[in-house]
Amino acid sequence: MIPGDRVLARLAHLVEEASGNAVGPAQAPLLAEAGRRRAAAGGFADLAAYVQALEGWALADEWRQLLPLVTVKESYFFRTPEHFRAVAEVVVPQLLVARAGTRRLRLWSAGCARGEEPATLAIVLAEVRELAGWDWRILATDVDEEALAVAQSGVYGARAVAAVPEPLRHRYFRERGGKFHLSAHLQERLDYRALNLVHAPFDLPEQPFDVVFLRNVLIYFRPEAQQRLVQAIVPTVAPDGFLFLGPCETLWQLTDQLAPVDLGDCFCYRHPAPAPPPAPTVPPPPLACPARPTPPAAPSTPPHQVEAGPTRPLPLPGAEAVATAVQALAEGRQEAARSAVAAALLATPTEPAAHALEGLLADSCGDLPAALAGYRAALFLDAQLFQVRLLLADCLARQGARERARLEYRVVLRTVDSGRGRELPFTEALSLPSARAARERAATALRSQFPPPS
Ligand SMILES: C[S@@+](CC[C@H](N)C(=O)[O-])C[C@H]1O[C@@H](n2cnc3c(N)ncnc32)[C@H](O)[C@@H]1O
Incomplete structure (x- = not known):
């Protein structure tokens, strides 16, 4: 797993056992740094002594300190806005009917990070006039108690709230000293609790839930751990409830107890129902959700902005297949990726992401001609996809097509500098380079591989 460092590999194994989060070679430096820091704080002679103590489970409390350092907390308000629009326009209207008896x-929100996701749900529900007087609450859990403490404080930086539509920001936050304080009325609806999703079955008194958000957590787990987590999650979803995963996540090959349901521009999972759900009798409340923002850029990095992704939603089979392929590629499962890419191409032949994934898959198998064909097809459909352009240029360089590669690297620079570059949608889990990083890589390639004649 982490070649060349047995102590670190043992620590990675322990972290995975304790939290489900797989630590790959890319995260090894972060893990080493976290381990060394904790070893020093605990007065251990070195990392090896610290790991030995962890292995003996003599430091039960230590996990509360270590896990926050090694889990990914990336989140912000209205992340994947189509999910929140679907909650407002499809899920809540159905639940208004189904729960009219109990109100x-x-x-x-499972794996709620610093509370951005459950607080967004609270905003969405607070906007529904018909829910006034209803007893609605949101449970927000995470393994990271430091993140939960931030959530409980309800204080966020500008970056976290950048995608909150202005009227909602005005209604639900008070700005003080550059910080945004979540309204106390919303905080009253939120219950925060430490919960490790690896420890199933969950001791949650109010389950099953009408809506479960388990977004961007599975992505960090290996398939066996994903399977265990999903098995534990299924019974927490009410028989007529809704489960939302992250846009790159899928239950394909994990369970068939829940089935994907098309929500227009996204999908969720539900228990297969014999009868179709009742049509909403209450008009959906208007919610000013943003179109589909890119993750808000830190204020200190204005250059190399990218445009928002496509507004065109993927139809359900394509969306699921793309998500499956992304996950399989991220985990290096080429066979699963191959069938998912084929399904995505069949379902959405004009979706650039499907072709780019075909290119990536071929690239990972060393099939350069097929990789080039996939990247070119994606760029034919959307010439502004700078990440795909960079992949194409790298591929050409490896193939020895130096002049073509040089031209493509230059197009990467032009696309990013023009501000019209677009990120490849639906592929967050693949960690493709940001606009800034892509520009840097293209510039470096041009400098090192194609130096100007002296
Ligand atoms: C990338 S964040 C996702 C936050 C939010 N759901 C979203 O999509 O914006 C992943 C979160 O899962 C939490 N997490 C990771 N492993 C966990 C576990 N075993 N039990 C509970 N939470 C976990 C992390 O601490 C982190 O806050």
């Missing part, structure tokens, strides 16, 4: 709703 009670329970939602769960």
Whole structure:
């Protein structure tokens, strides 16, 4: 797993056992740094002594300190806005009918980071006039108690709230000293609790939930751990409830107890129901969700902005297949990726992401001609995809097509500098380079591989 460092490999194994999060070679430096820091704080002679103590489970409390350092907390308000639009326009109207008898709703944000996701759900529900007087609450859980403490404080930086539409920001936050304080009325609806998703079954008194958000957590787990987590999650979703995963995540090959349901520009999972759900009788509340923002850029990095992704939604089979292929590629499961890419191409032949994934898959197998064909097809459909352009240029360089590669690297620079570059949608899990990083890589390649004649 982490070649060349047995102590670090043992630590990675322990972290995975304790939290489900797989630590790959890319995260090794981060893990080493976190381990050394904790070893020093605990007065251990070195990392090896610290790992030995962890292995003996003599440091049960230590995990509360270590896990926050090694888990990914990336989140912000209205992340994947189509999910929140679907909650407002499809899920809540159905639940208003289904729960009219009890006037009670329970939602769960599992792996809630610093509370951005459950607080967004609270904003969405607070906007529904018909829910006034209802008993609705949102449980927000995470393994990271430091993140939960931030969530409980309800204080966020500008970057976290950048995608909140202005009227909602005005209504639900107070700005003080450059920080945004979540309204106390919303905080009253949120229950925060430490919960490790690896420790199933979950001791949650109010389950099953009407809506479960388990977004961008599975992505860090290996397939066996994903399977265990999904098995534990299924019974927490009410028989007529809704489960949302991250846009790159899927239950394909994990369970067939829940089935994907098309929500227009995204999908969720539900227990297969014999009868179609009742049509909404309450008009959906208007919610000013943003179109599809790119993750908000830190204020200190204005150059190399990218345009928002496509507004065109993927139809359900394509969306699921793309998500499956992304996940399989991220985990290096080429066979699974191959069938998912084929399904995506069949379902959405004009979707650039499907072709780019075909290119990536071929690239990972060393099939350069097929990789070039996939990247070119994606760029034919959307010439502004700078990450795909960079992949194409790298591929050409490896193939020895130096002049073509040089031209493509230069197009990467031009696309990014023009501000019209677009990120490849639906592929967050693949960690493709940002606009800044892509520009840097193209510039470096041009400098090192194609130096100007002296
Ligand atoms: C990338 S964040 C996702 C946050 C939010 N769901 C979203 O999509 O914006 C992943 C979160 O999962 C949490 N997490 C990771 N492993 C966990 C575990 N075993 N139990 C509970 N939470 C976990 C991390 O601490 C982190 O806050």
